[in-house]
Amino acid sequence: MTIPNLGTGVPVELGQIDREIKKLWEQSGNVATRASLINLAVYCEGREAMERNTRLIGQIAQNHACRALLIVVEPEAKERSVQAWISAHCHIGRAGAKQTCCEQITFLLGGPSHNLIPNIVFSHLDSDLPLFLWWQGEFPDPIDSQLWTWVDRLIFDSNEWRDQCAELRQLRASMAEAQGRITLCDLNWTRTLYFRQALSLTFDHPDNLPFLGKIAEVSITHAPEYRSTAQLLVSWLAAQLTWQQPATSADRAEFIAKDGGKIPVRFVEAEGAPLSRLVLDCGEGDTITLLREKGSDFLRAECAFTDGRLSHSLFPAGSDTADGLINEELQRGGRHRVYLKALAIAEELF
């Protein structure tokens, strides 16, 4: 017998979750392998998010074996309530291989239930495996700081926030209170990954490297709702090149280079990919451009210099979908130190 993919899952009583999961695996006989390398908890609000996230977890589980805990909160509910479901996500890695299955426990919490998460939800973690908590949307105010004592990596998308500075302040304060050692993983930062890689590789070329210190002006084209993504990309550039003191206005920013020169940055809105174009003007007509054309899976780098040299390169553009970004993030380890450096500057731009 194979374990079926059960959609949102089979409803179970809270006290019977472990027993029911055990039963689920016993039913599989010897045809499925249970796999888990991490605990992935996904927090979202609204019942309609349940199905969407279950689908997402199924896609994630194909590449990252995990025990998934989907926490769906209905903060508007008048009464406190907790319901739970269990399900399994199975896939076959190669022809003839055993199915590899990951289990998902879904919790629907009614009312103001954030403080139930450590006690009810996190008692179902796979012990000793790291806990990745993907928090969708904004944080509640106040955040229960005890939550952070559980979490190893906190995944969020700062582009979903209305006020990035306020959210970050609140997050930092509650993390300090809990004395947590969480690694912050911003999907908005992941969104800039392929632009950062392409730009780094472009400057790796010895012919292009001298122009890194000559950047005189920057222009970034981004989709209207992705201003913060563009700001993070610019902040990374500023942090790596030790540009100082950003001054900002509606669609501009200005940095001071190490030699004291001013470097204006222009943000241009255009429909399309979150980031579609980055132009570095290196003075005297020398330009380096990264371009993602509509619908393309590639980034095109174009280096045009006044001495007549013109070169083109293609780089992968990555994925902008939620499962693409989260898959990318889950492949990575470490503390994201470069992100923290960039974030310190981005907070002055947001």
Added chain:
Amino acid sequence: MPFYVRVGKRLPKGATEIAVTFKQAPAVLFNQNLGEQTQNILVIRIQPDEGVSLRMMCKMPGPSVRVEPVKMDFHYGTSFGKASPEAYERLLLDAMSGDATLFARRDEVEGAWRFIDPIEEAWHGPGQHPELHFYPAGSWGPKEADELLVRDGRSWRRL
């Protein structure tokens, strides 16, 4: 070598385990600070879901030095195709067959009470009572229990 014992009623999860936390290995191989909490842990699960697991820190493939925890897990139930009998199933069978091996002897029980009685008397007797720390049912215990380990630069394992 310090021993910490954690017990409680109405905790969110019921588990009887022995966890051996190894000393942090020096990062001489990589000549870099590998970060905090990179100790390996051997867990002997007594109940439920009897088995043994080893959580070890593993360097991720690639040129950069990134260490993440991985776990080797042995479950009696899944490895041998049938679950161990529940605690009282075995004891009832032993009682019926007259095997006292798993039962506490009278002198052992009396020894345990000789340890507990003075503590209970101190709580109920007159004068200065040692402070008792309470916690809500369904929570992970009083914060003082966490602080006990924090004072030694440690923290409880996540069960």
